[in-house]
Amino acid sequence: MMRHVGWWFSGVIVLLVATIVLAVMVGTTWIGPHRLLQILSQPASRDFVTVFNLRLPRIISSLICGGSLAVAGALFQAVFRNPIADPSILGISSAADFFKLGGVLLVPWLPGRQWLLALLGGVVALFILTRGRALRDPYRLIIIGVALDATFVGLSRLVSSGQTAQVLPSTFNATTWTDTWTLLILGLLGLLGALLLAPWANHLKLADTALQTIGVPVKLIRWSLLLLGTYLDVSVTAIVGAIPFVGIVVPNLARRLVGHDYQTLLPFSMLAGAWLMLAADTLGRTVIVPSEISAATMMAVIGGPFVIILLQRGRGFHGITTG
Amino acid sequence: MELQQVRFRYPGQATGLAELTGTFPLGKVTTIIGPNGAGKSTLLKLLSRQLQADQGSITLGHKALTSYSAKQLAQQVAVVSQRHELYDDMTVAAVVKMGRLPYHGLFATVSDEEIAAYLEQTQLTDLADEHLQNLSGGQQQRVWLAMALAQEPRVLLLDEPTTYLDVHYQQVLMTQLRRLARQGLTVIQVLHDINQAFAVSDWLWLLRAGKLVATGTPAQLRQAKLLAQAFATPIEIVEVPRLGPYIVQVPATD
Numbered sequence: 097m098m099r100h101v102g103w104w105f106s107g108v109i110v111l112l113v114a115t116i117v118l119a120v121m122v123g124t125t126w127i128g129p130h131r132l133l134q135i136l137s138q139p140a141s142r143d144f145v146t147v148f149n150l151r152l153p154r155i156i157s158s159l160i161c162g163g164s165l166a167v168a169g170a171l172f173q174a175v176f177r178n179p180i181a182d183p184s185i186l187g188i189s190s191a192a193d194f195f196k197l198g199g200v201l202l203v204p205w206l207p208g209r210q211w212l213l214a215l216l217g218g219v220v221a222l223f224i225l226t227r228g229r230a231l232r233d234p235y236r237l238i239i240i241g242v243a244l245d246a247t248f249v250g251l252s253r254l255v256s257s258g259q260t261a262q263v264l265p266s267t268f269n270a271t272t273w274t275d276t277w278t279l280l281i282l283g284l285l286g287l288l289g290a291l292l293l294a295p296w297a298n299h300l301k302l303a304d305t306a307l308q309t310i311g312v313p314v315k316l317i318r319w320s321l322l323l324l325g326t327y328l329d330v331s332v333t334a335i336v337g338a339i340p341f342v343g344i345v346v347p348n349l350a351r352r353l354v355g356h357d358y359q360t361l362l363p364f365s366m367l368a369g370a371w372l373m374l375a376a377d378t379l380g381r382t383v384i385v386p387s388e389i390s391a392a393t394m395m396a397v398i399g400g401p402f403v404i405i406l407l408q409r410g411r412g413f414h415g416i417t418t419g
Numbered sequence: 420m421e422l423q424q425v426r427f428r429y430p431g432q433a434t435g436l437a438e439l440t441g442t443f444p445l446g447k448v449t450t451i452i453g454p455n456g457a458g459k460s461t462l463l464k465l466l467s468r469q470l471q472a473d474q475g476s477i478t479l480g481h482k483a484l485t486s487y488s489a490k491q492l493a494q495q496v497a498v499v500s501q502r503h504e505l506y507d508d509m510t511v512a513a514v515v516k517m518g519r520l521p522y523h524g525l526f527a528t529v530s531d532e533e534i535a536a537y538l539e540q541t542q543l544t545d546l547a548d549e550h551l552q553n554l555s556g557g558q559q560q561r562v563w564l565a566m567a568l569a570q571e572p573r574v575l576l577l578d579e580p581t582t583y584l585d586v587h588y589q590q591v592l593m594t595q596l597r598r599l600a601r602q603g604l605t606v607i608q609v610l611h612d613i614n615q616a617f618a619v620s621d622w623l624w625l626l627r628a629g630k631l632v633a634t635g636t637p638a639q640l641r642q643a644k645l646l647a648q649a650f651a652t653p654i655e656i657v658e659v660p661r662l663g664p665y666i667v668q669v670p671a672t673d
Contacts, residue, residue: 177506295528302517303504309467310570311493311521356508 101360104353108364112159112371119155119378120147124386153276154268158377158391159370160283161268161336162346164328166369167290167362169343170350171325174297174358175318178234180403182343183218183329186237187244189338191221192330194248197255211282214334218326221248226322266337266392268377275335282331289324290362296321297358339392341399342369348406372398420445420466420574420605425475427465436461436629439475443622445573448596448606450616453626454650459609460501462626463576466607467498479574493521497567501578503559505551511562512538512547518569534569541565541595557588564592568599575599577608581615593619613650613666617641625649641666 121127127135127143135144169182183189195217199209206212221244230237296317299307307314332339346369347361354364373391376398380389420443428435436458443449443466451459464470465477468484477484479495487495497518505514515537516529523529531547538544541561551559560583567575577596581589597619600606610616616623617637625633625640627649633640640646641664647654652668659665 174507292526295526298509298513299517299520301505301507301509302514303506305469306498306500306503308469308489309493309496309498310517310566311488311490312517313489313525357513 101354101364105364105367108367108371112367112374115371115374115378116155116159119374120151122378122382123151149273153271153273154377155374157271157276157279157336158268158373160279161332161339161391162342162369162371162373163287163366164283164332164369165339165342165373166346166350166365167287167343168325168328170347170358170362170365171290171297171321171328172343173347174300175321175325176231176234176237177300178237179348180238180344180406181234181241182341183325184338184340184343185245185403186225186241187221187248188218188225188326188329189333189340190245190248190252191217192333193217193338194252194255195220196334197252201255211278211331211334214330215327217248218330218333219323222322222326266333266339267388267390268336269381269388269390271336279331279335282335283328286324286328286331287366290328290366293321293324294359294362297362301356337392339373339395341395341403342373344406345395345399345402346372348402420607421478423476423478425465425472425477427461427470427472429461434458434461434629435473436465439631441624441631441634443574443605443607443624445605446600446603447621448600448608448619449622449624450620451607451609451624451626452613452616453632456628457626458629459626460578461629462624463498463578463607463609466574467496467576468492469498490521493570493572495572496574496576497570497572499560499563499567499575499577499580501580501582503563509551510547511543511549511551511554511565514551514562515543515547515565515569518566521570534565537565537569540568556583557585560584560588560592564595572604574605574607577606579609579611581610581612589615613646617664617666 120132121129123146125143125146127147131143132147135141135147138144165184169184172181172183172186173179175181192214195213196210199206199213203209203213224244225237225241230240299312299317300314300321304314329343347365350361350365350368354360373395376394377391380391380394383389422439422441425439426435426437434456439462451462453459461470465472466484468487471485479487484492512531512534515534518537519529519533535544538547541564543558543561543565546554546558551562554562560580564580575596580592584592593615596606596608600621617640620637623633623635623637623640624631625645632649633645641656643654643656643666646666650668653670655667655669656664657667
């Protein structure tokens, strides 16, 4: 198994590097490897500006966002013990979007309001989601999450009607270096935290009663992982906007490739999520040049059918009860 | 382990335990017997602090159970439940390692060496990397026992541990529990098979409707009238060659 896992890690790293190189070269203007080397000594050239000011921030941002969203999904699945739990379909992302919009309208003077308000929105949605019996009932959780998502999407539309401020489509287009640095700092902190807390996600495979008898602080673990997942998701939503399904597609595929141990699953999901997001964004900005398809649209097109197949086939591990 | 006037009621229900006072002798196998609804599993949950008594006290080594931190208690008391839920795939080794968590910090990783003895004790060494969902009921039960033993507890609580085991594994488990008791472990279990309870136990607790009807050695409690009253059914004790006294339920006559 370990050798097998090593191969998958090698595979995704090779894929990631190849896609990064390709993403630097493709776009409205093709900049080949030879030209890439040339422009390194021509900082005033148009191609240099295209690569360093437009493509690179976009590539780095999509890598961080993909990794963050994939890990956020895996953490939610561990806590809710549900393979399709993900901040994007449970209303966390849309709540973050709504609060972000509220920030633009109500406190435009507040520094860092996008992230702060998005985080507040995510935590509010999380609080609503975890009330009552949703934690113990996987079907109830999803239904409440979908309702929550629809409510916050509706509220955003309601608030923005007649206003200049709108919830913009989630895209990496026009990502600046400032956005990229913000994402890098927020994302890397969260991802490091996730790697540190990976064993806790494994603990939650046992029932709460069993965990209590071995002295594990279940509430502390559950809330730490939930807040970390929320933090990762809203950090992406604050800068780029809500992007669906990365957190469902990636961890579920990763489980089949590298197994169910979160200490392996989280780093693999990080890499695979980064690759998927970059591949989706690169494809989205090259298939209908000079126009482009947003990352959120690309992921909806890829992720929606994946979730349907996942649920209809009913394969994968959904827990056992043993004597 | 000692109970002093322990009373417990489930909220909004009439069932529970009333004024239980008694002792579980250390280093012995004690079995709690009684009809359905007598409060046997509730008592085990009180002993593991999964439930809190409304009144009275439970002490372990002259110290109130409530005064132990969660981690301290996990080092003293381990539980093997009747049913275990696993929400995601785990290997045998990963489950057994969970039993060592009471001895580590929250971020620590348990090594393979640390659990080797418990795997060997439960004959699971060859299955260490096997996934739990691929094991038989008997093998899975051994995994949960190995996890409990990894806690190095003073008291081991088992709720109907033989329910999902065939006759052979029931025998193996009971022999193992007796061996552990000889090594100093206090074993407290709930069993439905009354003859098995009398055969393997050093001490018995007989419950009925939340009350302690009698407590003593199997020889002291092997009384047809006492058992008939407790189980509300006619009972006789017959002598079976090579087996000794055997408790049988006799059909009621008009």
